[in-house]
Amino acid sequence: MKYCSQCGQPVSLSIPEGDDRHRHVCNVCNTIHYQNPKIIAGILPVFEDKILLCRRAIEPRHGLWTLPAGFMENEESTLEAARRETWEEAQARTCMEHLYVVLSVPRISQVYMIYLAQLEAPEFGPGEESLEVKLFAEEEVPWEEIAFHTVRRTLEFYFADRSKKNDFPMKDETLIL
Amino acid sequence: MKYCSQCGQPVSLSIPEGDDRHRHVCNVCNTIHYQNPKIIAGILPVFEDKILLCRRAIEPRHGLWTLPAGFMENEESTLEAARRETWEEAQARTCMEHLYVVLSVPRISQVYMIYLAQLEAPEFGPGEESLEVKLFAEEEVPWEEIAFHTVRRTLEFYFADRSKKNDFPMKDETLIL
Numbered sequence: 001m002k003y004c005s006q007c008g009q010p011v012s013l014s015i016p017e018g019d020d021r022h023r024h025v026c027n028v029c030n031t032i033h034y035q036n037p038k039i040i041a042g043i044l045p046v047f048e049d050k051i052l053l054c055r056r057a058i059e060p061r062h063g064l065w066t067l068p069a070g071f072m073e074n075e076e077s078t079l080e081a082a083r084r085e086t087w088e089e090a091q092a093r094t095c096m097e098h099l100y101v102v103l104s105v106p107r108i109s110q111v112y113m114i115y116l117a118q119l120e121a122p123e124f125g126p127g128e129e130s131l132e133v134k135l136f137a138e139e140e141v142p143w144e145e146i147a148f149h150t151v152r153r154t155l156e157f158y159f160a161d162r163s164k165k166n167d168f169p170m171k172d173e174t175l176i177l
Numbered sequence: 178m179k180y181c182s183q184c185g186q187p188v189s190l191s192i193p194e195g196d197d198r199h200r201h202v203c204n205v206c207n208t209i210h211y212q213n214p215k216i217i218a219g220i221l222p223v224f225e226d227k228i229l230l231c232r233r234a235i236e237p238r239h240g241l242w243t244l245p246a247g248f249m250e251n252e253e254s255t256l257e258a259a260r261r262e263t264w265e266e267a268q269a270r271t272c273m274e275h276l277y278v279v280l281s282v283p284r285i286s287q288v289y290m291i292y293l294a295q296l297e298a299p300e301f302g303p304g305e306e307s308l309e310v311k312l313f314a315e316e317e318v319p320w321e322e323i324a325f326h327t328v329r330r331t332l333e334f335y336f337a338d339r340s341k342k343n344d345f346p347m348k349d350e351t352l353i354l
Contacts, residue, residue, distance in 0.1 A: 003185035005178040005210070010185070018305070021250065033182070036215045037249050039288060072214050073198065077281035077351040078288060099279060099349040102290075104254035111216060111255060113279075128195070170347045172276040174254040 006031045037109040041081035042069020044101075044154060045094050047119040050135035051158070054089050056147055057131045064147035067114065067154065068092070082115045090133045092124035101154045102172045112150045116158070116168050138162075149175055183208045214286040218258035219246020221278075221331055222271050224296040227312035228335070230319075231266050234308045238324035244291065244331065245269070259292045267310045269301035278331045279349045289327045293335070293345055326352055 004011050004026035011024040016032050024033040044067055045052040053065045068089040072081035079097060086092050094117035103112040124133050136142075138159055146152045153175060161168045181188050181203035188201040193209050201210040221244055222229040230242045245266040249258040256274060263269050271294035280289040301310050313319075315336055323329045330352060338345045 001182040003180055003182050005180050005182050005188075008180035008185045008187070011182075034248070035251055037251055037253070038213045039216065071211070072288075074212055074214055074286040075283045076214070077283055078279065078349070079281070079351070080283075099347065102255065102276060102279075104256070106252045106254055106257075109251040111249075170276065172255070174256070 001033060001035075004029060004031055005033065035109075037104075037111055039072040039078065039081070040069050040110055040112045040150075041072045041078050041085060041114075042067050042112070043082045043086045043094055043097065043115045043117050044158060045086065045090070045092055045117055045119045045124075047122050047135055050137050051141070051155070052090060052092060052119060052124060052133065052135055053141075054126070054130040055132040055134075056129065057126070058129050061147035063131070064145050065142050066147040066151050069112070069114065069151075072113075078113050079115065082113070087127070089127045089130050090124045091127055092133070093120045094118060095120050098168075099170055100168055101157055102170070103150050103153060104174045105150065105177060106174065107177050112154075114150075114154050149177060178210060178212075181206060181208055182210065212286075214281075214288055216249040216255065216258070217246050217287055217289045217327075218249045218255050218262060218291075219244050219289070220259045220263045220271055220274065220292045220294050221335060222263065222267070222269055222294055222296045222301075224299050224312055227314050228318075228332070229267060229269060229296060229301060229310065229312055231303070231307040232309040232311075233306065233324055234303070235306050240308065241322050241324035242319050243324040243328050246289070246291065246328075249290075255290050256292065259290070264304070266304045266307050267301045268304055269310070270297045271295060272297050275345070276347055277345055278334055279347070280327050280330060281351045282327065282354060283351065284354050289331075291327075291331050326354060 009028035068086040097115040097117040100116035186205040245263040274292040274294035277293035278291040
């Protein structure tokens, strides 16, 4: 951030009175510009004993596999955002969603919120941001071609829970990258 | 947003190519300025059969009671943010935290993430943003003076869970205000 979004004049980094962090503050109108973490909402869609993954058609990690997920938009709920991304990237509809994995990634100021859900039917296809969308049995998962640590961790949680009790309690973890 | 934070020139609302929402786009350098929901992280601190509330020393809702909670900062985890706010507003330390309530509030583009936790000891006091910090038994809770719907809902969840099985499963809900 170089300029004030309110008045167009230059900003400086300084610690406002009563605060303890550096903020971008306008040199002219004194507006304080706060920056906050972003939420990535998504779904781990399950159909029978398989999970749905998308191969990315965009950077970063073009060509690698991911879960349908993306930046939550203003005026959405987390579940609405997760469903929207699943439709946009995998052309898939889910049901029985429950919030399964919350992963804070402080280094990049993101919080992943991934729902576990059932695919309504084995109907899906590549949205604009995907090259390919496919169901994978556990032994078929392309572990060497997973796009993000957060996705890998979510899949590890899922297969570990499934192998134990078929019970999927919510996880809340911090990922140090 | 009126001016581009990258180059200081005026922005306009328009739908970028390949997008389906209006964004603030710079008329000169074409930077797209995305805006996303913010996370409010906090804690419901419990000591024996009582809960800890803070009376607000700041607007909005000056003088009303709330849980220690506030905007998550960049480069934090959700739990770190919740603990920081609890220290700043209630001068209290907690342990055994688990993520208890996730409340999306689409109208104001916020997601509340509230942990349930034990107070380490009955030690607390008003931080700069609080007038007073106090433990309340259920029958003492000032229901008519609770600052926010999200806090009221969290307290309702807690007392309902406690009266049933003393089991506190995670809730994920959308609050329509």
